[in-house]
Amino acid sequence: MIPIDMRHxxxxxxxxxxxxxxxxxxxxxxxxxxxxxxxxVAVVNYPLAFFAERIGQDLVDILFPVPGGTDPAYxxxxxxxxxxFQSADIILLNGAGYAEWLNTVSLPGSKTVNTSQSxxxxxxxxxxxxTHSHGLEGEHEHGNLAFTTWLDPRLAIEQARSVYEAITRExxxxxxxxxxxxxxxxxxxxxxxxMIEELVSRDPGKTLIFSHPVYQYFTARYGIPALNLHWEPxxxxxxxxxxxxxxxxxxxxxxxxxxxxxxxxxxxxxxxELGVESTVFSPCANTPDAGDYLEVMKQNIENxxxxxxxxxxxx
Amino acid sequence: xxxxxxMVGQYIRHHRVKTIILVLSxxxxxxxxxxxxxxxxxxxxSLISRAGSTPLILGAKGSPLELVxxxxxxxxxxxxSFPYKEYLRLGESPEISAIPLHTRFRAGxxxxxxxxxxxxxxxNLTVASGENLVFLGDCVIGFRVAERLGLEPGDSLISTxxxxxxxxxxxxxxxxxxxxxxxxxxxxxxxxxxxxxxAWIMEGLAHGHEDLQQDxxxxxxxxxxxxxxxxxxxxxxxxxxxxxxxQSFHFHGDPGKFPITAALVFPGNQRAATLLEGRYxxxxxxxxxxxxxxxxxxxxxxxxxxQNYMITGIVIIGLSTLATTVLVFMLSLRLRKxxxxxxxxxxxxxxxxxxxxxxxxxxxLLMGALISLILTTLTAHFGPAILKGILLGGGA
Numbered sequence: 001m002i003p004i005d006m007r008h009x010x011x012x013x014x015x016x017x018x019x020x021x022x023x024x025x026x027x028x029x030x031x032x033x034x035x036x037x038x039x040x041v042a043v044v045n046y047p048l049a050f051f052a053e054r055i056g057q058d059l060v061d062i063l064f065p066v067p068g069g070t071d072p073a074y075x076x077x078x079x080x081x082x083x084x085f086q087s088a089d090i091i092l093l094n095g096a097g098y099a100e101w102l103n104t105v106s107l108p109g110s111k112t113v114n115t116s117q118s119x120x121x122x123x124x125x126x127x128x129x130x131t132h133s134h135g136l137e138g139e140h141e142h143g144n145l146a147f148t149t150w151l152d153p154r155l156a157i158e159q160a161r162s163v164y165e166a167i168t169r170e171x172x173x174x175x176x177x178x179x180x181x182x183x184x185x186x187x188x189x190x191x192x193x194x195m196i197e198e199l200v201s202r203d204p205g206k207t208l209i210f211s212h213p214v215y216q217y218f219t220a221r222y223g224i225p226a227l228n229l230h231w232e233p234x235x236x237x238x239x240x241x242x243x244x245x246x247x248x249x250x251x252x253x254x255x256x257x258x259x260x261x262x263x264x265x266x267x268x269x270x271x272x273e274l275g276v277e278s279t280v281f282s283p284c285a286n287t288p289d290a291g292d293y294l295e296v297m298k299q300n301i302e303n304x305x306x307x308x309x310x311x312x313x314x315x
Numbered sequence: 316x317x318x319x320x321x322m323v324g325q326y327i328r329h330h331r332v333k334t335i336i337l338v339l340s341x342x343x344x345x346x347x348x349x350x351x352x353x354x355x356x357x358x359x360x361s362l363i364s365r366a367g368s369t370p371l372i373l374g375a376k377g378s379p380l381e382l383v384x385x386x387x388x389x390x391x392x393x394x395x396s397f398p399y400k401e402y403l404r405l406g407e408s409p410e411i412s413a414i415p416l417h418t419r420f421r422a423g424x425x426x427x428x429x430x431x432x433x434x435x436x437x438x439n440l441t442v443a444s445g446e447n448l449v450f451l452g453d454c455v456i457g458f459r460v461a462e463r464l465g466l467e468p469g470d471s472l473i474s475t476x477x478x479x480x481x482x483x484x485x486x487x488x489x490x491x492x493x494x495x496x497x498x499x500x501x502x503x504x505x506x507x508x509x510x511x512x513x514a515w516i517m518e519g520l521a522h523g524h525e526d527l528q529q530d531x532x533x534x535x536x537x538x539x540x541x542x543x544x545x546x547x548x549x550x551x552x553x554x555x556x557x558x559x560x561x562q563s564f565h566f567h568g569d570p571g572k573f574p575i576t577a578a579l580v581f582p583g584n585q586r587a588a589t590l591l592e593g594r595y596x597x598x599x600x601x602x603x604x605x606x607x608x609x610x611x612x613x614x615x616x617x618x619x620x621x622q623n624y625m626i627t628g629i630v631i632i633g634l635s636t637l638a639t640t641v642l643v644f645m646l647s648l649r650l651r652k653x654x655x656x657x658x659x660x661x662x663x664x665x666x667x668x669x670x671x672x673x674x675x676x677x678x679x680l681l682m683g684a685l686i687s688l689i690l691t692t693l694t695a696h697f698g699p700a701i702l703k704g705i706l707l708g709g710g711a
Contacts, residue, residue, distance in 0.1 A: 076562060082449050086432065103521075104561050106448035106510040109431040110412055117406075169409060 039170050042088035044099045045072040045285050047150040048115060050293035051160040052092060055181045056167045059174060063088055064287070072285050073147065076101045090166050094159070096123050098147035115162040116149050123149070124216045146216035148283050153193035155217060157186050192297055196222060199301065202308045207254040209245070209276065214283055215258065227254055233261040237270045245274060256307045279303045319667070323674045333647075334679060337640060341683025344633040346690045348626045353691055354698030355622045359615045361699050365501065366607035371580040371588065373401065373413070373595075379605040380614060385418055386577040387607060388502045389426035393419045396574030397602050403571060410583035411591060415575045417514040421475045422490070425460050427507045429514025429575075435496075437579070440503055444468055445494030448510050451564055452556025454490040457504040461495045468494055471555070472507065474517050488517050489555035515566065515573050516556075523553040523564035580604065644676055 038061040043049045049064040065081055066072040077085070082105045085091055091107055093099070095116030116123065124146045150156040164182035168175045200206075200222040210219075213228040227248045231241065248254075257271060258281045268278045280303050282288070284296040291299075327334045365387050374382035375395035382394045396419065405413040414437060417429030432448060434440070435455075445468025448455055454472060456464075466472060470492045490509060498504055515521050553560045566573075582588035595604045648655075658668050 079449055083446075086447075086449075100562075100565075103512060103566060104451045104556075104564060106432055106450070106453065106512075108433050108436070109414070110433045110436075165409070 039090065039167065040088040041090045041092060041167070042085045043092045044094055044102070046287050047156065047284060047293055048092045048094060048159065048163065049287070051163045051185065052167065054185045055160065055164050055178050057181060059171060060167065066286060068287060068289070070286060073098055073100075075099070077105070089170055092163060092166065094147060094149065095120070096145040096147040096149055113162060113166040115159040116155070118162060119149070119155050119158045122155065124220060126213065126216070146214075148214045148285070149217055151215060151218035151283060152221040153189045153196070154221065157189050160185055160189070188294055192294070192301070195301055196304070199304055199308050200224060206308065207252045208307070209248065209254045209257040211257055211259045211263070214260065215281070218281075227252065233259050233263045235267070236264065237267045242270070242274065245271075245276065249276075279307060319671050319674050322671045323678050326675050327678065333643075337643065337679045338682045338686065340636050340640060341680060342686035342690070344636050345684060346687035347629045348633075349687065350691050350694040350698070351622055351625060351629075353695045354702055355618055357695055358699040358702040359618075362611050362615065363608065366611040369579055369607045370582065371591070372605050372607055373405065373578040373580050373602050374576065374605065376601060376603050379603075379610045382577060382605060383607045383610040386416055386579065389418050389428055389506050390502065393576050396576050398571060399573045399575050400571035401602050402575055402578045405578060405580060408587065408591075410587035412581045412583075414579040415511050416577040416579065417511055417574065418576045419574075420514065420517045422472050422507050423464075423475060425505055425507050427454075427474055427509055427514065427517070429509050429511040431511060434508065438499065438501070438503055440499055441497045442494040443497035445492070447494055448508070449493065450556065451510065451513055451516070451561060452488065452491055453493040453509065453513070455494045455496060455508045456492060457496050457506050458498045459504040460507055466492050466495070468492055486552065486554050488513070491556070511575065516564070518574065520568065520573055521564055521566040523556065523560050648672065
């Protein structure tokens with residue numbers, strides 16, 4: 001999607017180094033770990049699955065039953081799915097109202113870990129919500145907190161810390177190993193954060209258009225002025241989209257749209273005609289088709305390079 | 316010996332009324348103190364054992380006794396509720412675990428306990444038939460509830476409205492019976508368990524209704540302005556959670572402010588317990604932490620004190636009754652002087668006559684003792700339940 005220029009390498013190289021270093025850390029925690037000793041860890045999204053796997057490695061068995069291509073935030077388990085969650089040793093929740101199905105099931109509180117509990121004071125509100133009034137209750141609104149917390153790497157570190165503490169509580173005798181794994185992951189997330197920060201600092205006031213309102217923590221972390229739409233990548237271009245874009249861009253110089261996933265080619269060319277380039281920054285909420293969380297984030301950073309480097313060509 | 320017993324039988328048959336009065340007096344003199352002691356001891360053991368398996372209870376500031384009795388037996392009036400965030404605050408310390416309780420609602424005569432699935436593990440409750448809680452609106456019932464209401468997994472059970480006159484209050488919720496617990500011999504047998512979130516639906520803090528963004532509901536929508544939709548009261552709210560409407564159920568407001576009536580608290584060690592107790596000593600705290608054993612011992616101390624006063628009274632009354640009984644026997648012997656002389660004149664040996672008279676007295680005493688023994692045994696069996704019922708203000 002984005003042409004790679006030699007100048008990208010100054011960003012890609014450190015990312016690759018971090019990834020290589022990360023791969024080096026991933027050594028078996030215990031050669032003697034057998035299937036019956038595995039700690040069963042149920043998670044509600046892929047970032048938490050990745051954190052748990054990186055920290056627990058071969059001592060954990062990850063249960064993440066959301067099918068590929070489904071947004072875990074809106075997935076709803078059946079009875080068997082809920083029962084599987086109930087029987088896990090640890091249930092890792094994202095918190096911040098993520099995965100509304102959690103409000104409709106019974107889970108044992110003692111096994112449940114809200115990984116954003118420690119960052120509750122840093123949670124953001126969604127910009128929009130449906131407000132309605134009926135009966136004697138009066139006006140009320142649905143949908144409050146923004147939930148894609150892990151897109152701020154510093155918050156992701158705190159969530160990973162919660163995962164590390166939860167796993168350690170269950171297998172305290174392996175604390176040192178888990179601590180090593182967590183600190184390695186922390187380093188990788190910190191490096192990623194530093195890279196994005198450096199990239200955004202090249203054009204700090206640049207307004208970006210986001211196809212979906214899920215980047216609140218990302219934009220807040222790096223101070224990116226954001227305009228949010230509610231478009232899907234597979235949405236076929238129509239006149240309404242052009243009007244929405246016109247309306248939202250009015251009075252700004254926004255020239256880049258960030259998508260959750262690859263948009264349709266027609267949408268890309270229509271946007272280009274209107275002076276808006278497209279690129280992808282995947283929230284990586286579900287298991288990626290290829291690579292892992294850090295590799296997807298590396299690709300996201302690469303995709304952002306032309307956005308913040310005015311000399312680079314367009315798509 | 317046979318002739319003596321024959322004479323005693325004849326005497327008792329002839330003096331039926333007098334004998335019955337004497338036997339009852341003697342049995343009551345023996346039974347009252349022993350029965351009272353048995354009922355108090357058995358009840359104490361039963362009350363302390365449930366309290367003893369509950370380390371600490373967090374509740375709204377108020378009567379510790381009311382909090383403990385409700386949190387252990389669910390059958391008394393619910394104590395004041397407090398915000399759920401106080402329960403979440405307990406979870407901030409990794410050394411402390413807790414189980415929330417919400418006991419404000421009933422299904423007929425049975426309390427509905429809103430809690431977490433951890434409660435079942437903690438009380439070693441197992442599901443004998445059906446399944447454990449899975450979804451919102453599910454309930455798991457104690458075996459006595461199932462027995463009395465004739466319920467099976469798959470049936471439904473409706474919650475009782477908190478007040479029939481409060482038309483603006485929350486509507487009753489039709490719960491789905493998921494499972495029946497195995498008998499435990501505890502108040503859990505007579506309780507209905509739901510997820511805490513289901514109890515909050517009964518509170519009216521969560522509800523499910525038709526999607527107001529649907530075009531077909533225009534008749535119910537008074538005003539639609541951007542994301543703001545104002546509907547009239549004709550919007551149907553669901554009184555039962557089903558597979559098809561489950562996702563429409565949503566909570567209003569901050570769950571941290573939602574009510575619970577108690578939290579069973581399990582400090583990981585003595586240090587954590589001490590720190591926790593210290594935390595709630597401040598005047599500004601809306602909750603307090605109580606030790607159920609301490610509270611129950613205090614209650615039992617009062618009961619034992621009353622028991623001792625009663626026994627003292629009974630002993631005094633017993634002594635006077637005993638004196639009266641002795642007097643009755645002495646007067647009886649005097650009245651029977653001619654009868655005794657006649658027995659002697661027709662050839663009865665003095666030893667034999669004395670044996671008949673002693674046997675008569677002993678048989679009355681033995682019958683009294685036997686009746687008191689039966690009454691004490693019955694009291695040991697049913698008394699604790701009756702006393703618990705009196706203490707809890709309902710059937711135990």
